Amino acid sequence: MRDVTCDVLVVGSGAGGGAAAKELAPLARDGRRILVLESGPRLREDEYTGHELEMATKLYVDAGGFLTADGAMTLAFGRAYGGSTVVYTGTSLIIPQATVGRWAVPGLGWEDLAKRSRKYLAENNVHLLEEERLNANNTLFRDACERLGYRVEQFPINVKGCKGSSLCNLGCPNAAKQGTHRVQLPAAQAAGVEVVTNCTVERLGEREAIARVANPGFGEPSSWEPGEYRIRARAVVVAGGAVGSPALLLRSGFGRALPALGRYFTAHPALILVGEHERPINSFHGHPKSFYCDHFADSHGFLLETCMYFPFTTAKNLIGFGAEHAELMRRMDRMQMILVLAVDPALRENRVALGRSGEPVVHYRFTEEVLTSLLWSMRFSARIFFAAGARRVHAPACERFFVERDEIARIDELIARDRLKLGRNSITSAHLMGGCRMGASAADSVTDAWGRVHGVPWLFVADASLFPRASEINPYVTVMALADRVAERVRNVFTELPAA
Amino acid sequence: MAPVSPFDEDQWEFLFAVAARVAPPVTEFDPERRARFRAIISEALALRPPAVVGQIGMFLGVLDRAPALRYGRTFRALDPARQDAVLRWFQEAPLQKLRQGLWGVKTLVYMGTYAQTEIAPRLHYAPSFDGNVHLHA
Numbered sequence: 001m002r003d004v005t006c007d008v009l010v011v012g013s014g015a016g017g018g019a020a021a022k023e024l025a026p027l028a029r030d031g032r033r034i035l036v037l038e039s040g041p042r043l044r045e046d047e048y049t050g051h052e053l054e055m056a057t058k059l060y061v062d063a064g065g066f067l068t069a070d071g072a073m074t075l076a077f078g079r080a081y082g083g084s085t086v087v088y089t090g091t092s093l094i095i096p097q098a099t100v101g102r103w104a105v106p107g108l109g110w111e112d113l114a115k116r117s118r119k120y121l122a123e124n125n126v127h128l129l130e131e132e133r134l135n136a137n138n139t140l141f142r143d144a145c146e147r148l149g150y151r152v153e154q155f156p157i158n159v160k161g162c163k164g165s166s167l168c169n170l171g172c173p174n175a176a177k178q179g180t181h182r183v184q185l186p187a188a189q190a191a192g193v194e195v196v197t198n199c200t201v202e203r204l205g206e207r208e209a210i211a212r213v214a215n216p217g218f219g220e221p222s223s224w225e226p227g228e229y230r231i232r233a234r235a236v237v238v239a240g241g242a243v244g245s246p247a248l249l250l251r252s253g254f255g256r257a258l259p260a261l262g263r264y265f266t267a268h269p270a271l272i273l274v275g276e277h278e279r280p281i282n283s284f285h286g287h288p289k290s291f292y293c294d295h296f297a298d299s300h301g302f303l304l305e306t307c308m309y310f311p312f313t314t315a316k317n318l319i320g321f322g323a324e325h326a327e328l329m330r331r332m333d334r335m336q337m338i339l340v341l342a343v344d345p346a347l348r349e350n351r352v353a354l355g356r357s358g359e360p361v362v363h364y365r366f367t368e369e370v371l372t373s374l375l376w377s378m379r380f381s382a383r384i385f386f387a388a389g390a391r392r393v394h395a396p397a398c399e400r401f402f403v404e405r406d407e408i409a410r411i412d413e414l415i416a417r418d419r420l421k422l423g424r425n426s427i428t429s430a431h432l433m434g435g436c437r438m439g440a441s442a443a444d445s446v447t448d449a450w451g452r453v454h455g456v457p458w459l460f461v462a463d464a465s466l467f468p469r470a471s472e473i474n475p476y477v478t479v480m481a482l483a484d485r486v487a488e489r490v491r492n493v494f495t496e497l498p499a500a
Numbered sequence: 501m502a503p504v505s506p507f508d509e510d511q512w513e514f515l516f517a518v519a520a521r522v523a524p525p526v527t528e529f530d531p532e533r534r535a536r537f538r539a540i541i542s543e544a545l546a547l548r549p550p551a552v553v554g555q556i557g558m559f560l561g562v563l564d565r566a567p568a569l570r571y572g573r574t575f576r577a578l579d580p581a582r583q584d585a586v587l588r589w590f591q592e593a594p595l596q597k598l599r600q601g602l603w604g605v606k607t608l609v610y611m612g613t614y615a616q617t618e619i620a621p622r623l624h625y626a627p628s629f630d631g632n633v634h635l636h637a
Contacts, residue, residue, distance in 0.1 A: 048629065052615055056545075062548075063544060065607075070596065071600045071604070072600070073597070133635070163632050163633075165628065165629045165631050166627050167627060174629060284633035284634070286631050286635050291612070296575055311614040311620065311625055312611050312615040314614075315523075315614045321606060322522065322588060325523070326523060326524045329623055332623045332624050421592075421596070422600075423597070423598075423600035424591055424599045426603070
C-alpha cells in the first residue's frame, strides 16, 4: 500500500465534488495539496460516440441499470470525471424558496442558496435556447400545455456551442455541455488541484482514506499507478452522490453514531411516456429538454419535462411486448416524449444500506401517494400528447397498448390505478437525494447546515445526499450551491484542524 | 476477452423463443446479429453479481415450465398465441417477483435487440452530432 498525504481530500468529482474542488483551489494556490479522487474514468474526446450501450457502460454505474433492492426502480447515476454532470441534460434551475422552507434546516436560508446558485448559472453559461433551436418535441409540449392552460416554463441550460446532438444523457459528443468536467475541474486543476481518476475510495478512517486505483481499459489512464493507497488528510469532503456517499460512510462505521445515515433517500421516481404522431417530428435532432410543466406539483405531486431517449431505453420503458411494441419502436421519428418526475416524501425507511460485500443496496418503498401521482401524470400527459396532435398515446397503466385519439374523453377510465403495478411498469430515477441529510442534531440528520458531519470535525459531505427532502426540481445547481457553502466552511476552519 | 456465457445452450435457445414473441425483429436476425444479441446480454450480465445471473436463469426455467400447469406443455411447445397469453399472465401476475422476473427478461431481450446500432435505420432513429443542421429540414 502506498501512502499519500494531502491537506484536503475530495471524494468524487460531480456537481458537488467538482464545485468543491474549484472553491478549494485558493488553498492550492497557497501551496496546500488538494486531491480529488474520482472512481470513474476521464474519457478521451473521441470516445464520446453516442452509442447507447457503449456510453452507458462507460459513464454510468451498472450501465445505468442499478436496481433498488426489490427491483422496482432503476437508478441512473454517473461515474466519470465530472460525475453525473457528464450525463445530465444541463437543465439549470434555482431551487424554489418554498422547497427550502420545507427543508427547514436551521442555518440554511434560500437567499444564500439562490446567491450561490446564480454564481454557477453565470459560470456555466446558463441561458435559454433561442426559439429557432427548439425542436418539435419541445415546442409541441409547450404549445399543448399553453392550449390546455397548464403552466409551462423553458429550462435554462448550461451549454456552449450546442450542436443539438440530443445525446446529452450519453455524454455530449460536441463538448458543449458545461458540466464540472468542462468548467470547475479544469479550473481547479489549473490552480494546482490534483484530480485522480479510476480511483475508488473504499473506506475512511480517522482523517484518512483507503483507495484503490484500477484502470478500466478505456479513457485516460489514471495519473496514479494501479494499486492500493492510504491517503491522509486534514479534511475530507465526501461527494460521491446520494448512493455512494452514505455507502462510504456506512462502510467506514459512521452509522453507529449517526442513526439517520443512509436514510430519508428520495429519488423523484420517473416515467418515460410516449405519444405517436402521424408525421415525423424527429425529436432526436436538437437539444432534448427545453420545457417543464410544474402546474401539477402542488395539486398532484408531479412535474413534467420534455425528453428524448434512445432505442433500448425507450423499448424497456414501454409496457407490453410483441407486434404493437415493435410497431411503435419502428416509429421513433414520430415519437413525442414526456418525462414524469414524482415528488416523493423523505421516509426514514427509504435508505441506502450495505450488502454482504459492502456494496450499496437501496431500499425504497413506493407510497400510495407517489403511485397515485404517477397515475395522474399519465392521464395529464395523455391530454398533452393529444393536444399536441398525437394520433395515439402509449400509457403504461392502460389495459391496451395504445389510447386512441377518439378516446380522449375516456382517458381517466382507461388509464387505471390497477394497471400501475411495481415490477410491471418501468420506473426509473436520475435524481438521487438524501442519505446524509442536513439538520440540527445527530438524532435525525448526518451533517449540519454547512455539510460538516455531526461529531466529526474533519469530515464534510458536499453532494445531493445532503438534501433533507426532495429538491422538487432538477437538483444539480442546488448541489453546486451547497458544495460552495461546504468549501467555504472548509476554508474557514482549515487552519483549526490538525495537520495530516 | 469475451465474457463467460451466463446461460447454457438450452437457456439461450429458450431466451430466443421468448425474444421472438417479445421483440419480433429478433426473428429476422442473421447468425451474426444473433451472435451480437448473445454478446450484448453476456457482457451486461458479466457486470452483475452471480446471484442476480442465477436468479435470471432460474426465472427462465420457471417461465418455460409454468405453462405446463395450465396447458400441459412447456412454453416452447405452445403455439404463439398461447405463448403471448403466458407472457401477459406473468406481466400482470399477482406477485411482484413474477412481474419483476418478466420485466428483467424483457429488458435483456430489448437490450440485445435495440442496443444493436445496426437497427437504428429500421426504427427511423437517426441522431446526428450536428442535429441542429437537421432541425427544421
